[in-house]
Amino acid sequence: MSKMRVYEYAKQVDKSSKDIVQALKSKGVEVSNHMSIISDEDIKKIQAPAKPAAEAPKASTNKKTENEGKKNTNMNNTKNNSKPNNRGSQSNPRGRGKRRGSSRQQSKSPHQILALPKKITFIESLTVGELAEKLHRDSSEVIKKLMKLGVMATKNESLDKETIELITADYGVEVEEEEVIDKLDIDIYTDENDSEENRTERPPVVTIMGHVDHGKTTLLDSIRHTKVTAGEAGGITQHIGAYQIEENNKKITFLDTPGHAAFTTMRARGAQVTDITILVVAADDGVMPQTKEAIAHAKAAEVPIIVAVNKMDKEGANPDRVMQELTEFELVPEAWGGETIFVNVSAIKGEGIDELVEMILLVSEVEEYKANPDKRATGTVIEAELDKGKGPVATLLVQDGTMHVGDPIVVGNTFGRIRAMVNDLGRRVKSAAPSTPVEITGLSDVPQAGDQFVVFEDEKKARSVGEQRAARAKDEERNLTNRVSIDDLFSQIQDGNMKEINVIVKADVQGSVEAVKGSLEKIDVEGVKINIIHAGAGAIAESDVILASASNAIIIGFNVRPDVNAKRTADVEKVDIRQHRVIYDAIEEIEAAMKGMLDPIFEEKVIGQVEIRQLFKVSKIGTIAGSYVTEGKITRDSTVRLIRDGIVIYEGAINALKRFKDDVKEVSAGYECGVTLTKFNDLREGDVIEAYVMEEIKRT
Numbered sequence: 001m002s003k004m005r006v007y008e009y010a011k012q013v014d015k016s017s018k019d020i021v022q023a024l025k026s027k028g029v030e031v032s033n034h035m036s037i038i039s040d041e042d043i044k045k046i047q048a049p050a051k052p053a054a055e056a057p058k059a060s061t062n063k064k065t066e067n068e069g070k071k072n073t074n075m076n077n078t079k080n081n082s083k084p085n086n087r088g089s090q091s092n093p094r095g096r097g098k099r100r101g102s103s104r105q106q107s108k109s110p111h112q113i114l115a116l117p118k119k120i121t122f123i124e125s126l127t128v129g130e131l132a133e134k135l136h137r138d139s140s141e142v143i144k145k146l147m148k149l150g151v152m153a154t155k156n157e158s159l160d161k162e163t164i165e166l167i168t169a170d171y172g173v174e175v176e177e178e179e180v181i182d183k184l185d186i187d188i189y190t191d192e193n194d195s196e197e198n199r200t201e202r203p204p205v206v207t208i209m210g211h212v213d214h215g216k217t218t219l220l221d222s223i224r225h226t227k228v229t230a231g232e233a234g235g236i237t238q239h240i241g242a243y244q245i246e247e248n249n250k251k252i253t254f255l256d257t258p259g260h261a262a263f264t265t266m267r268a269r270g271a272q273v274t275d276i277t278i279l280v281v282a283a284d285d286g287v288m289p290q291t292k293e294a295i296a297h298a299k300a301a302e303v304p305i306i307v308a309v310n311k312m313d314k315e316g317a318n319p320d321r322v323m324q325e326l327t328e329f330e331l332v333p334e335a336w337g338g339e340t341i342f343v344n345v346s347a348i349k350g351e352g353i354d355e356l357v358e359m360i361l362l363v364s365e366v367e368e369y370k371a372n373p374d375k376r377a378t379g380t381v382i383e384a385e386l387d388k389g390k391g392p393v394a395t396l397l398v399q400d401g402t403m404h405v406g407d408p409i410v411v412g413n414t415f416g417r418i419r420a421m422v423n424d425l426g427r428r429v430k431s432a433a434p435s436t437p438v439e440i441t442g443l444s445d446v447p448q449a450g451d452q453f454v455v456f457e458d459e460k461k462a463r464s465v466g467e468q469r470a471a472r473a474k475d476e477e478r479n480l481t482n483r484v485s486i487d488d489l490f491s492q493i494q495d496g497n498m499k500e501i502n503v504i505v506k507a508d509v510q511g512s513v514e515a516v517k518g519s520l521e522k523i524d525v526e527g528v529k530i531n532i533i534h535a536g537a538g539a540i541a542e543s544d545v546i547l548a549s550a551s552n553a554i555i556i557g558f559n560v561r562p563d564v565n566a567k568r569t570a571d572v573e574k575v576d577i578r579q580h581r582v583i584y585d586a587i588e589e590i591e592a593a594m595k596g597m598l599d600p601i602f603e604e605k606v607i608g609q610v611e612i613r614q615l616f617k618v619s620k621i622g623t624i625a626g627s628y629v630t631e632g633k634i635t636r637d638s639t640v641r642l643i644r645d646g647i648v649i650y651e652g653a654i655n656a657l658k659r660f661k662d663d664v665k666e667v668s669a670g671y672e673c674g675v676t677l678t679k680f681n682d683l684r685e686g687d688v689i690e691a692y693v694m695e696e697i698k699r700t
């Protein structure tokens with residue numbers, strides 16, 4: 001009994017919480033409101049010497065009951081006399097059970113006091129009316145009590161947990177929030193039949209990540225060819241998105257879906273499949289943007305990293321430089337006193353593969369990956385597609401338990417019975433142990449990569465859960481009206497739906513990233529926090545959009561553009577990408593949106609993309625970009641942006657747009673053209689010119 005809330009104490013001594021807060025403050029006790037927690041010592045400070053210490057609970061309870069009784073009688077009288085209609089309207093919107101409650105109240109004589117319940121329960125929230133009913137009190141009485149606490153609520157308004165607790169405490173009624181068990185959560189159907197002794201060693205699951213062209217695919221192929229003997233493979237290896245090798249009777253599972261995508265999509269969907277990440281860094285190129293991104297992903301997932309320094313056969317190979325560069329990311333080689341394993345390899349020549357495999361086994365020995373093969377299987381979807389002949393096919397990674405042909409299964413929002421299983425060697429198998437990837441058929445629909453699966457005990461249950469999950473997913477999709485966008489930030493903040501704004505920041509250079517981050521964090525709009533969930537240098541990638549979609553975030557791009565995939569995904573997922581060239585503009589826009597002061601804006605509409613294929617230097621004119629319109633069209637009067645590797649190099653106007661020798665007004669997709677830009681000559685082959693116009697957008 002050493003701690004209580006201000007309002008509890010206030011009730012005991014029959015004073016208002018406000019008075020108590022003031023009294024406490026005047027004695028130097030730091031309290032902010034009725035919910036603040038105070039100790040016996042604090043209480044002592046404000047107790048007048050004449051008044052005995054806090055009344056014995058018994059006495060105060062009695063007093064309260066008396067009080068409540070009186071109030072209740074009054075309320076009933078008032079209502080009966082002056083508001084006869086209220087009652088009818090009150091029972092209207094209620095459900096059956098609830099109506100019974102109110103009719104019970106109705107049948108009582110106005111003078112008869114209904115006892116308060118000892119305890120009430122609720123799920124998530126209650127409306128004022130529902131709470132009143134549970135307390136056997138009239139709504140207007142509860143509304144008055146709320147007013148006293150400074151809460152203005154109508155009968156149909158929902159109350160949050162804290163307010164429900166306040167009111168019930170005021171009545172001296174116990175309250176408990178009931179946890180809802182989601183019958184459609186497949187986790188609850190996993191096989192409970194588990195114990196530590198049943199868990200045995202399982203193969204590690206390895207993902208290969210690294211910068212474009214550093215040799216991920218070549219390394220995966222090389223490992224597979226070196227370690228899977230031709231005889232075993234029967235000459236045909238099957239691409240199922242993952243494969244297993246065996247070395248010294250120990251297996252290793254490799255995911256060969258592109259590492260980053262696998263990581264981001266799966267992690268965005270809450271799945272963690274990777275045990276070890278191989279970070280491939282080309283010895284002649286060193287640490288590059290995607291190397292950094294890969295490190296960030298692996299670290300966020302707390303997955304151990306083994307560095308494979310690739311392309312050692314190349315003349316310019318400089319493994320020391322790679323090591324040096326990686327120390328900045330806390331990847332320090334053992335030779336230099338660190339803990340990170342570095343292996344020099346040449347994927348193309350198959351050199352260093354043995355050592356790499358050995359190191360993977362070493363890490364897995366240390367980490368002791370375990371699973372229980374004697375229970376119903378659970379795991380994650382690696383890949384899935386619709387096959388014309390076979391129907392939905394999915395590669396599943398069994399993460400725990402053993403899967404058998406014939407098992408009833410729920411996979412994401414679909415279900416089925418496993419008709420056939422094929423392993424990575426293209427062979428039909430009857431069962432799949434932990435860490436084994438298998439391609440299955442027999443599902444009723446195509447699941448998504450990253451979906452979880454659970455083998456069920458009986459098929460009927462699997463069907464019922466699967467069907468309901470599918471229905472719910474459909475509903476959710478329908479309800480996914482709008483993700484957060486700048487335009488509706490203010491209304492969401494106003495509605496109280498938005499307490500935190502998730503933001504992803506992408507900029508051309510790290511310096512800008514830091515600057516944008518810093519300024520965003522400084523924005524101060526009452527009660528709303530900006531939460532930067534990811535920030536980095538480089539183009540806006542699909543993984544950024546997926547992350548934004550998973551966390552309902554806005555992407556702010558500073559001097560960078562989304563690539564094609566990112567743009568497509570952003571359209572589908574309705575992710576708001578805001579692009580700016582001046583940091584101040586970006587900050588101002590967010591701040592204005594948060595305050596509901598957005599000016600009517602012109603929005604840019606990209607009308608086409610042009611790829612520069614060949615350059616012609618003409619002494620008087622400058623550089624002419626021999627180009628090809630890949631998408632949409634380019635017009636003479638459109639504004640253009642020159643993009644190189646996702647970074648905006650130039651923004652301005654077209655100087656001349658020609659087809660052959662003629663000036664033209666516009667050129668459409670599929671045609672070649674010659675372009676010169678106003679006051680800009682540093683064009684390169686492979687650059688992309690994006691043409692856009694500004695359109696006024698009507699706010700809805």
Ligand SMILES: Nc1nc2c(ncn2[C@@H]2O[C@H](COP(=O)(O)OP(=O)(O)OP(=O)(O)O)[C@@H](O)[C@H]2O)c(=O)[nH]1
Pocket residue numbers: 210211212213214215216217218219310311312313314345346347348349
């Ligand atoms: N000399 C040399 N070239 C290599 C080696 N490994 C890969 N390459 C070459 O580097 C290029 C890129 O290799 P990939 O395996 O496609 O690289 P990646 O990282 O999978 O590339 P993306 O899939 O585009 O991200 C190819 O031309 C390979 O032949 C190596 O060990 N030595």
